[in-house]
Amino acid sequence: MDTEKSNSDWTDIEIQAAVDAYLSMLSREQSGQKVVKTEENRILREGALAGRTKGSVEFRMQNISTVLEELGRARIAGYKPAKNVGANVARSIREALNAPSTLTPEDFAPTADEATLEQRSAKLEKQPIKEVPKGIERPEQTQSSGKSFVRDPGVRAWVRQQANGRCEGCGEPAPFEKDGRPFLEVHHVKHLAQDGSDRPSNAVALCPNCHRRCHHSGDRDEFTASLFQKVERLKFE
16 A cells, blocks of 8 residues: 555646546536546556556545545545645645646536536636637526526636626625635626526626625615626626
Protein backbone atom coordinates (compact mmCIF):
# COMPACT_ATOMS: atom_id res chain seq x y z
CA MET A 1 0.00 0.00 0.00
CA ASP A 2 1.36 3.38 -0.96
CA THR A 3 1.92 5.87 1.82
CA GLU A 4 1.80 9.64 1.96
CA LYS A 5 5.60 9.69 2.09
CA SER A 6 5.96 7.73 -1.14
CA ASN A 7 3.57 10.14 -2.87
CA SER A 8 5.09 13.38 -1.62
CA ASP A 9 7.11 13.92 -4.80
CA TRP A 10 4.14 14.29 -7.12
CA THR A 11 4.51 17.25 -9.46
CA ASP A 12 1.89 20.00 -9.78
CA ILE A 13 1.18 18.75 -13.30
CA GLU A 14 0.46 15.24 -12.01
CA ILE A 15 -1.80 16.55 -9.26
CA GLN A 16 -3.67 18.71 -11.76
CA ALA A 17 -4.19 15.68 -14.00
CA ALA A 18 -5.54 13.67 -11.04
CA VAL A 19 -7.88 16.50 -10.00
CA ASP A 20 -9.18 16.95 -13.57
CA ALA A 21 -9.87 13.22 -13.83
CA TYR A 22 -11.54 13.19 -10.41
CA LEU A 23 -13.85 16.10 -11.26
CA SER A 24 -14.76 14.49 -14.58
CA MET A 25 -15.71 11.27 -12.78
CA LEU A 26 -17.68 13.21 -10.18
CA SER A 27 -19.62 15.07 -12.86
CA ARG A 28 -20.51 11.84 -14.64
CA GLU A 29 -21.45 10.14 -11.37
CA GLN A 30 -23.76 13.02 -10.43
CA SER A 31 -25.46 12.89 -13.82
CA GLY A 32 -26.24 9.20 -13.35
CA GLN A 33 -23.57 7.78 -15.63
CA LYS A 34 -21.66 4.65 -14.68
CA VAL A 35 -18.06 5.29 -13.65
CA VAL A 36 -15.57 2.41 -13.42
CA LYS A 37 -12.81 3.70 -11.15
CA THR A 38 -10.37 0.90 -11.98
CA GLU A 39 -10.65 1.74 -15.67
CA GLU A 40 -10.14 5.47 -14.99
CA ASN A 41 -7.11 4.56 -12.86
CA ARG A 42 -5.65 2.51 -15.71
CA ILE A 43 -6.18 5.29 -18.26
CA LEU A 44 -4.39 7.78 -16.02
CA ARG A 45 -1.43 5.43 -15.54
CA GLU A 46 -1.17 4.96 -19.30
CA GLY A 47 -1.12 8.69 -19.87
CA ALA A 48 -0.58 11.68 -17.57
CA LEU A 49 0.37 9.52 -14.57
CA ALA A 50 2.63 7.04 -16.34
CA GLY A 51 5.03 5.47 -13.85
CA ARG A 52 2.66 5.74 -10.90
CA THR A 53 1.24 2.61 -9.35
CA LYS A 54 -2.44 1.73 -9.12
CA GLY A 55 -2.33 2.18 -5.35
CA SER A 56 -0.58 5.52 -5.66
CA VAL A 57 -3.29 6.91 -7.92
CA GLU A 58 -6.00 5.50 -5.65
CA PHE A 59 -4.41 7.18 -2.64
CA ARG A 60 -4.22 10.50 -4.45
CA MET A 61 -7.93 10.30 -5.29
CA GLN A 62 -8.62 9.75 -1.58
CA ASN A 63 -6.52 12.86 -0.85
CA ILE A 64 -8.71 14.83 -3.23
CA SER A 65 -11.83 13.55 -1.44
CA THR A 66 -10.37 14.79 1.84
CA VAL A 67 -9.77 18.30 0.49
CA LEU A 68 -13.22 18.46 -1.12
CA GLU A 69 -14.86 17.53 2.19
CA GLU A 70 -12.86 20.21 3.98
CA LEU A 71 -14.12 22.72 1.40
CA GLY A 72 -17.69 21.56 1.88
CA ARG A 73 -17.94 20.25 -1.68
CA ALA A 74 -19.32 17.00 -3.04
CA ARG A 75 -16.99 14.04 -3.49
CA ILE A 76 -17.05 10.68 -5.23
CA ALA A 77 -18.75 8.18 -2.95
CA GLY A 78 -16.28 5.39 -3.77
CA TYR A 79 -13.19 7.37 -2.80
CA LYS A 80 -13.12 7.42 1.00
CA PRO A 81 -11.21 10.48 2.30
CA ALA A 82 -7.66 9.73 3.45
CA LYS A 83 -7.04 10.39 7.13
CA ASN A 84 -3.68 12.09 6.69
CA VAL A 85 -2.95 14.51 3.88
CA GLY A 86 0.31 16.45 3.94
CA ALA A 87 0.01 20.23 4.04
CA ASN A 88 1.91 20.67 0.76
CA VAL A 89 -0.19 18.07 -1.02
CA ALA A 90 -3.42 19.60 0.30
CA ARG A 91 -2.33 23.04 -0.86
CA SER A 92 -1.46 21.72 -4.33
CA ILE A 93 -4.85 20.00 -4.58
CA ARG A 94 -6.69 23.19 -3.56
CA GLU A 95 -4.76 25.15 -6.19
CA ALA A 96 -5.56 22.51 -8.82
CA LEU A 97 -9.26 22.63 -7.90
CA ASN A 98 -9.25 26.39 -8.48
CA ALA A 99 -7.10 26.34 -11.60
CA PRO A 100 -8.61 26.60 -15.08
CA SER A 101 -8.77 23.08 -16.46
CA THR A 102 -9.35 21.61 -19.88
CA LEU A 103 -12.95 22.03 -20.96
CA THR A 104 -14.88 19.20 -22.55
CA PRO A 105 -18.23 19.24 -24.42
CA GLU A 106 -19.76 17.77 -21.26
CA ASP A 107 -18.93 20.97 -19.35
CA PHE A 108 -21.23 22.98 -21.64
CA ALA A 109 -24.14 20.53 -21.53
CA PRO A 110 -27.38 21.87 -20.01
CA THR A 111 -28.67 19.99 -16.96
CA ALA A 112 -31.54 20.06 -14.49
CA ASP A 113 -29.41 18.80 -11.61
CA GLU A 114 -28.39 21.74 -9.40
CA ALA A 115 -25.15 20.18 -8.14
CA THR A 116 -24.02 19.31 -11.67
CA LEU A 117 -25.08 22.72 -12.97
CA GLU A 118 -23.08 24.50 -10.28
CA GLN A 119 -20.02 22.32 -10.85
CA ARG A 120 -20.04 22.93 -14.61
CA SER A 121 -20.71 26.65 -14.15
CA ALA A 122 -17.86 26.98 -11.66
CA LYS A 123 -15.47 25.30 -14.10
CA LEU A 124 -16.57 27.53 -16.98
CA GLU A 125 -16.34 30.61 -14.77
CA LYS A 126 -12.59 30.09 -14.39
CA GLN A 127 -12.15 30.60 -18.13
CA PRO A 128 -12.62 33.88 -20.04
CA ILE A 129 -15.97 33.66 -21.81
CA LYS A 130 -15.57 35.67 -25.01
CA GLU A 131 -19.05 35.26 -26.46
CA VAL A 132 -22.39 35.78 -24.78
CA PRO A 133 -23.97 32.32 -24.36
CA LYS A 134 -27.22 31.73 -26.26
CA GLY A 135 -28.89 30.00 -23.33
CA ILE A 136 -32.25 28.24 -23.59
CA GLU A 137 -35.36 30.03 -24.81
CA ARG A 138 -37.81 27.54 -23.33
CA PRO A 139 -36.18 25.43 -20.60
CA GLU A 140 -37.74 21.97 -20.24
CA GLN A 141 -38.99 20.79 -16.87
CA THR A 142 -37.95 17.35 -15.68
CA GLN A 143 -39.92 15.18 -13.29
CA SER A 144 -36.95 13.01 -12.24
CA SER A 145 -35.14 16.00 -10.76
CA GLY A 146 -38.03 17.17 -8.61
CA LYS A 147 -39.55 19.29 -11.39
CA SER A 148 -36.33 21.21 -11.94
CA PHE A 149 -35.62 23.01 -15.19
CA VAL A 150 -32.81 22.20 -17.60
CA ARG A 151 -30.39 25.16 -17.55
CA ASP A 152 -27.26 26.24 -19.38
CA PRO A 153 -24.10 26.28 -17.19
CA GLY A 154 -22.55 28.80 -19.59
CA VAL A 155 -25.25 31.35 -18.79
CA ARG A 156 -24.68 31.04 -15.05
CA ALA A 157 -20.91 31.36 -15.47
CA TRP A 158 -21.11 34.33 -17.87
CA VAL A 159 -23.58 36.28 -15.73
CA ARG A 160 -21.35 35.88 -12.67
CA GLN A 161 -18.34 37.02 -14.65
CA GLN A 162 -20.21 40.13 -15.77
CA ALA A 163 -21.11 40.95 -12.16
CA ASN A 164 -17.40 40.89 -11.27
CA GLY A 165 -18.01 40.01 -7.64
CA ARG A 166 -20.74 42.61 -6.99
CA CYS A 167 -24.45 42.07 -6.56
CA GLU A 168 -26.30 43.45 -9.58
CA GLY A 169 -29.22 44.31 -7.32
CA CYS A 170 -27.72 46.37 -4.49
CA GLY A 171 -24.26 46.96 -5.96
CA GLU A 172 -22.48 45.67 -2.85
CA PRO A 173 -19.60 43.17 -2.95
CA ALA A 174 -20.57 39.51 -2.58
CA PRO A 175 -21.03 38.78 1.15
CA PHE A 176 -18.47 35.97 1.20
CA GLU A 177 -16.40 33.67 -1.00
CA LYS A 178 -16.98 30.03 -1.86
CA ASP A 179 -14.09 27.97 -3.22
CA GLY A 180 -12.12 31.19 -3.68
CA ARG A 181 -14.79 32.98 -5.74
CA PRO A 182 -17.31 35.68 -4.73
CA PHE A 183 -20.61 33.99 -3.88
CA LEU A 184 -23.49 35.30 -5.99
CA GLU A 185 -26.69 33.51 -6.98
CA VAL A 186 -28.07 33.70 -10.51
CA HIS A 187 -31.72 34.76 -10.58
CA HIS A 188 -34.11 34.59 -13.54
CA VAL A 189 -36.00 37.87 -13.63
CA LYS A 190 -38.98 36.21 -15.25
CA HIS A 191 -39.15 32.93 -13.38
CA LEU A 192 -38.64 29.73 -15.34
CA ALA A 193 -41.92 28.45 -13.88
CA GLN A 194 -43.58 31.43 -15.56
CA ASP A 195 -42.09 30.47 -18.94
CA GLY A 196 -39.06 32.72 -18.54
CA SER A 197 -35.98 31.90 -20.59
CA ASP A 198 -32.59 30.73 -19.39
CA ARG A 199 -30.79 33.45 -21.32
CA PRO A 200 -28.38 36.21 -20.24
CA SER A 201 -31.10 38.75 -21.04
CA ASN A 202 -33.25 37.24 -18.28
CA ALA A 203 -30.60 36.51 -15.65
CA VAL A 204 -28.81 38.56 -12.99
CA ALA A 205 -26.21 37.76 -10.33
CA LEU A 206 -27.51 38.66 -6.87
CA CYS A 207 -26.37 38.38 -3.29
CA PRO A 208 -28.51 35.95 -1.26
CA ASN A 209 -30.38 38.85 0.39
CA CYS A 210 -31.40 40.48 -2.91
CA HIS A 211 -32.28 37.09 -4.36
CA ARG A 212 -34.67 36.41 -1.50
CA ARG A 213 -36.04 39.93 -1.91
CA CYS A 214 -37.01 39.12 -5.49
CA HIS A 215 -39.03 36.13 -4.31
CA HIS A 216 -40.44 37.00 -0.90
CA SER A 217 -40.41 40.73 -0.06
CA GLY A 218 -43.41 43.02 -0.13
CA ASP A 219 -41.67 45.20 -2.73
CA ARG A 220 -40.48 42.33 -4.93
CA ASP A 221 -42.26 43.66 -8.01
CA GLU A 222 -40.79 47.15 -7.61
CA PHE A 223 -37.33 45.76 -6.86
CA THR A 224 -37.47 43.45 -9.87
CA ALA A 225 -38.50 46.38 -12.08
CA SER A 226 -35.48 48.35 -10.84
CA LEU A 227 -33.15 45.64 -12.11
CA PHE A 228 -33.97 46.61 -15.70
CA GLN A 229 -32.63 50.09 -15.01
CA LYS A 230 -29.45 48.78 -13.40
CA VAL A 231 -28.57 45.94 -15.80
CA GLU A 232 -28.60 46.95 -19.46
CA ARG A 233 -28.64 43.43 -20.91
CA LEU A 234 -32.01 42.59 -19.33
CA LYS A 235 -35.03 42.42 -21.64
CA PHE A 236 -38.68 42.15 -20.72
CA GLU A 237 -40.23 38.81 -21.54
